[in-house]
Amino acid sequence: MIKADNLSKHFGAVKAVDNVSFEVAEGETMVLLGTSGCGKTTTLKMLNRLIEPSEGSISINGKNIKSQEPEELRRGIGYVLQNNGLFPHYTVAENIAIVPKLLKWNKAKTQKRTTELLEKLHLSSQYLSAYPNELSGGQQQRVGLARALVADAPVLLMDEPFGALDNVTRTKIHAEFKALDELKRKTIIMVTHDVQEAFTLGDRVTIMDKGRIVQQGTPQQLLFSPANSFVSDFLKEQRLQLELRTIKLVNLWNKLTDTGRKTHTDLLSAEEDMWTAMESFKFTRHDNINIINQDSREIKSVSFEDLMGAYNQYKKQPRHE
Amino acid sequence: MNEQQQTLLDFMRQQSDKLLSQTLEHIGLTFISLLIAVIIGLPLGIIIARKKQLSGTVLGIAGVLQTIPSIALLGFMIPVLGIGPKPAIVALLLYALLPIIRNTYTGITGVDAVVKEAAVAMGMSKWQVLKQVELPLAMPVILAGIRTATVINVGVATLASYIAAGGLGEFIFGGISLNNTNMILAGAIPAALLAIIFDFLLSLVQKLNLKKVKTGAYALPVVTLLLASFYFIPSAYGGKLTAGFTPEFMGRQDGNLGLREKYGLKIHTIVINDAVMYKAAYEQELDVISGYSTDGRLKAYNLVVLEDDKHIFPPYYAAPIVSEAALTKFPELEKTLNLLAGTITDSIMTELNYRTDYLHQTPERVAKDFLESKHLYKPARNGKAGIIRIGSKIFGEQYILANIYAMLIKGYTDYDVSTKTGLGGTKICFDALTNNQIDFYPEYTGTGLLAILQAPAETVNKIISDKESTYNYVKAEFNRRYSIKWLTPIGFNNAYALMMRQKQARELNVKTISELKNHLDSNK
Numbered sequence: 001m002i003k004a005d006n007l008s009k010h011f012g013a014v015k016a017v018d019n020v021s022f023e024v025a026e027g028e029t030m031v032l033l034g035t036s037g038c039g040k041t042t043t044l045k046m047l048n049r050l051i052e053p054s055e056g057s058i059s060i061n062g063k064n065i066k067s068q069e070p071e072e073l074r075r076g077i078g079y080v081l082q083n084n085g086l087f088p089h090y091t092v093a094e095n096i097a098i099v100p101k102l103l104k105w106n107k108a109k110t111q112k113r114t115t116e117l118l119e120k121l122h123l124s125s126q127y128l129s130a131y132p133n134e135l136s137g138g139q140q141q142r143v144g145l146a147r148a149l150v151a152d153a154p155v156l157l158m159d160e161p162f163g164a165l166d167n168v169t170r171t172k173i174h175a176e177f178k179a180l181d182e183l184k185r186k187t188i189i190m191v192t193h194d195v196q197e198a199f200t201l202g203d204r205v206t207i208m209d210k211g212r213i214v215q216q217g218t219p220q221q222l223l224f225s226p227a228n229s230f231v232s233d234f235l236k237e238q239r240l241q242l243e244l245r246t247i248k249l250v251n252l253w254n255k256l257t258d259t260g261r262k263t264h265t266d267l268l269s270a271e272e273d274m275w276t277a278m279e280s281f282k283f284t285r286h287d288n289i290n291i292i293n294q295d296s297r298e299i300k301s302v303s304f305e306d307l308m309g310a311y312n313q314y315k316k317q318p319r320h321e
Numbered sequence: 322m323n324e325q326q327q328t329l330l331d332f333m334r335q336q337s338d339k340l341l342s343q344t345l346e347h348i349g350l351t352f353i354s355l356l357i358a359v360i361i362g363l364p365l366g367i368i369i370a371r372k373k374q375l376s377g378t379v380l381g382i383a384g385v386l387q388t389i390p391s392i393a394l395l396g397f398m399i400p401v402l403g404i405g406p407k408p409a410i411v412a413l414l415l416y417a418l419l420p421i422i423r424n425t426y427t428g429i430t431g432v433d434a435v436v437k438e439a440a441v442a443m444g445m446s447k448w449q450v451l452k453q454v455e456l457p458l459a460m461p462v463i464l465a466g467i468r469t470a471t472v473i474n475v476g477v478a479t480l481a482s483y484i485a486a487g488g489l490g491e492f493i494f495g496g497i498s499l500n501n502t503n504m505i506l507a508g509a510i511p512a513a514l515l516a517i518i519f520d521f522l523l524s525l526v527q528k529l530n531l532k533k534v535k536t537g538a539y540a541l542p543v544v545t546l547l548l549a550s551f552y553f554i555p556s557a558y559g560g561k562l563t564a565g566f567t568p569e570f571m572g573r574q575d576g577n578l579g580l581r582e583k584y585g586l587k588i589h590t591i592v593i594n595d596a597v598m599y600k601a602a603y604e605q606e607l608d609v610i611s612g613y614s615t616d617g618r619l620k621a622y623n624l625v626v627l628e629d630d631k632h633i634f635p636p637y638y639a640a641p642i643v644s645e646a647a648l649t650k651f652p653e654l655e656k657t658l659n660l661l662a663g664t665i666t667d668s669i670m671t672e673l674n675y676r677t678d679y680l681h682q683t684p685e686r687v688a689k690d691f692l693e694s695k696h697l698y699k700p701a702r703n704g705k706a707g708i709i710r711i712g713s714k715i716f717g718e719q720y721i722l723a724n725i726y727a728m729l730i731k732g733y734t735d736y737d738v739s740t741k742t743g744l745g746g747t748k749i750c751f752d753a754l755t756n757n758q759i760d761f762y763p764e765y766t767g768t769g770l771l772a773i774l775q776a777p778a779e780t781v782n783k784i785i786s787d788k789e790s791t792y793n794y795v796k797a798e799f800n801r802r803y804s805i806k807w808l809t810p811i812g813f814n815n816a817y818a819l820m821m822r823q824k825q826a827r828e829l830n831v832k833t834i835s836e837l838k839n840h841l842d843s844n845k
Contacts, residue, residue: 048442050438050441050442071444071445071446072444073444074441074442074443074444075443075444076444077442079439079442079443081435081438081439081442082435083435084435084439085433085435085436085438085439085440085442086436086439087436087439087440087453087454087458088433088436088458089457089458098440098443098445099443099444102443102444102445102449147443157442
C-alpha cells in the first residue's frame with residue numbers, strides 16, 4: 001500500500017534521513033521507533049509532503065505521491081499530531097469538520113459522521129460546542145483523532161499521538177485504540193519514542209537511529225532476534241514487560257497443562273498475551289483461569305504456577321525464528 | 322476655576338457648528354488614514370512574516386518614518402502633494418504603518434507552529450491557512466497594533482490644520498496664536514476625548530472572545546469606513562475663490578472677523594499654517610491669503626497686497642518689549658536695543674525677509690550684512706557680564722531681528738546672549754516673557770493691542786487708525802499691567818494684509834478689499 005524507496009533528506013550537511021526504504025501493507029500498523037533526532041518524524045512528514053525528500057520516492061497504492069497536488073494528497077491522508085494541533089478558535093465540531101469542509105461535504109453528512117465518530121471515541125456530544133482549551137488532554141487527543149478519521153481516509157499518519165498524555169490516560173487510550181474498528185481497516189504509520197507503545201500498537205516496528213533503519217520486524221522478532229546490540233540495548237530496560245506483552249498464550253499452548261478443574265465459566269482467549277493473563281488472576285476470585293484456543297476450540301483451565309512454568313519453559317527453548 | 326469652565330462651555334456653545342465640523346474632520350482624517358494604513362500594513366506584515374529576510378528592512382523603514390517629527394513630515398509632503406487633506410492623510414498613514422506592520426508580523430509569527438502544521442497537513446492551501454488559522458489567531462495582536470495606530474493618529478491629526486486639512490488643530494493652534502485658552506481647550510479636550518474613547522472601544526473589540534473576533538474582524542472595516550466618510554461630509558467645497566487664512570487670522574477682530582463685519586466679505590475659507598500659505602497661493606491652490614505686509618515671499622511669489630480701504634488692520638509697528646526686571650539687571654540693554662530704532666523700513670524688512678525666506682540665506686548672515694550696511698556692526702566682545710535671553714516667534718522676520726539684537730548686544734556690551742528662537746506664537750512668547758523665561762522679544766503694536774491686551778472695542782476703534790496713539794496706549798498698558806516696557810519702534814509696519822496673485826488681481830480688476838467683496842458678490 002505504502003512504499004518508500006531509498007528516501008533521504010538532507011538539511012544542509014546533516015543527513016536527517018539516510019537512504020530509508022520500507023513497505024507497509026494495507027490494514028497494517030507500522031511504528032517508527034527511535035530516540036529524538038533519529039529521523040523518524042522527518043520520514044513520516046515526507047509521506048504527506050510536509051517535507052519534500054532530497055532523494056528517493058514514495059508511492060501510495062502504486063501511485064507516486066508527487067503526481068498529486070500536495071493539498072489534494074493531504075486531504076486523503078489522516079494526520080494526528082503530538083500536541084493535537086486543534087484550532088483553538090474553533091469549537092470541537094468545527095475542528096472535526098475542517099477536512100469535510102475542504103472536501104465540500106454538505107452539513108448533514110458532516111454532522112452524521114461527527115456524531116458517529118464521537119460515539120465510537122466515547123466523547124459526549126455536549127462537547128461539540130466547546131473549545132479545545134475546555135477539554136482534558138485525553139479528550140483533546142480524541143478530538144484530534146476524530147478530526148483525522150472523519151473523512152475516512154485509508155491512510156493515517158500519527159506523530160507521537162499519545163506523547164503528551166499521562167501514563168494512566170495513555171494506557172486507557174491504547175486499549176480503546178486497539179479496539180476501534182475504524183482503525184482496523186486503516187493503513188497506519190505511527191511515530192513514537194515509547195517502546196511500550198510501539199510494541200502494544202504496532203503490527204510491525206521499524207527501529208531507526210541516525211537517519212537509518214536498524215531493524216524492521218514484528219515485536220517478537222525484535223525482542224528475540226535483535227539484529228545487533230543497538231536493538232537489544234534499546235529494548236533492555238523494559239525487556240521483561242515487553243516479553244510478557246509480546247508472548248501470547250497460544251505460543252505456550254503445548255506447554256500448558258490443564259488442571260481440569262473448571263470451577264467457573266469466564267473465558268480468556270489464547271490470542272491474549274502473558275501480561276493480560278497475569279492481570280486476570282488479579283481480578284478473579286478463583287485459583288484457575290480458563291483459556292480458550294480459538295483454532296482448536298479446546299479449553300484449558302490453568303493455575304498461576306502452571307502459567308509461569310510454561311512461560312519459563314518457552315523462554316528456555318532455542319529460537320528458530 | 323468655575324468661571325473659566327463656564328466661559329469654556331460658552332465658547333463651545335457659541336462655536337458648536339465649528340466644533341462639530343472640526344471633530345468630524347478629525348475623526349475622518351484619523352480613520353481614512355488608518356484604513357489605508359491597514360490596507361497597506363496588513364499585507365506587508367503578512368509578507369514579511371512569510372519571507373523573514375525582508376522583515377528587517379521593512380520594519381526598519383517603517384521605524385525610521387515613525388521617528389520623523391510630524392511637522393517635518395507634513396513639510397516634506399507639501400512639494401509633492403500640495404496642501405489640504407491629501408498630504409495630511411499620507412503623513413498620518415505613514416505614522417500608523419509601523420504599529421500595524423509590526424503587530425501583524427508579530428501576531429502571525431506567534432501562531433503556534435503545531436496548529437499551522439495541522440492546518441497544512443489537513444490539506445489547506447496557503448491562502449486557507451492564512452484566512453482560517455493565522456489571521457484569526459493573530460487578530461488580538463493585530464488589533465492591539467491598530468489601537469496604537471488610532472491613538473497616534475488622533476494626536477498627530479491635530480497638526481493637519483497646519484496644511485489646511487482641518488481638524489481640531491484649528492482651535493488648538495488658533496488658540497495658541499490668539500492667546501485664547503478657551504479656544505485651545507475647545508480643541509484639546511475633544512481631541513483627548515477622542516483618543517480615550519477610541520482606545521477604549523478598540524480595547525473592547527480586543528477583549529471579545531476568539532469566536533466573536535471573527536465577526537468583529539468583519540465589522541471593523543465597515544465601522545472604519547463609516548468614520549472615514551465623516552471627512553467628506555463637511556468638505557463639500559463651494560464658491561469660486563478660495564481663501565487660506567492662518568488660525569490666528571481666523572479668530573481676530575482685525576482679521577477674518579473684521580472682514581466679515583466691516584466689509585461683509587464672504588469667501589470660502591480654509592485654515593492653513595503661514596509657512597505654506599504663500600507657496601499655496603503661488604501654486605494657485607489658494608486665491609486670497611492673509612499675509613504680512615513685509616513678508617519676503619510677497620516679492621518671491623509675485624503677490625500683491627489689497628488695499629485695506631476701510632482700515633480694519635491696525636498698525637503693526639515692531640519694537641522690542643523688555644521686562645522691567647531685565648532693564649534693571651542689564652543697564653546697558655535699553656540703549657543697545659534702541660540702536661536699531663527707526664533703521665528698518667517696510668521695504669528693507671521685505672528685502673531681508675526675501676533673503677531668508679526665499680533665497681534661504683541664514684538669518685545670521687542676513688543680520689550681519691544688514692548691520693554692516695548700516696555701519697552698526699561691531700565684532701563680539703565675548704563679555705561675561707551676564708546672559709541676556711532673547712525670544713522670538715517662529716517665523717523668519719523674528720529670527721532676523723533676534724540675530725540682529727544678539728550681534729548688537731555682543732558687540733556693544735559685555736553681556737552674553739542666549740537665543741530662544743521659535744517660541745511658537747504670540748501666547749508662547751509672551752508667557753515666556755512674563756514668566757521670566759526670556760528677557761525680551763520683538764512684538765508688534767497691533768498684536769499687543771488686540772491679542773494680548775484684548776482692548777475693548779471702543780478703545781480700539783478710537784486709536785486704531787493712528788500709529789502713535791496705538792503705540793502709546795500699548796506702552797502705557799503693558800507697563801501698568803505686566804511691568805513690561807516697549808522700547809522705540811524699529812521702523813517698519815508689518816501689518817496684516819490680504820493678498821492675491823498679481824496676475825489674478827489684475828485679471829479680476831481687484832485692488833482693494835471692497836473690490837474683492839464686490840467681485841465675489843457679483844458672481845454668486
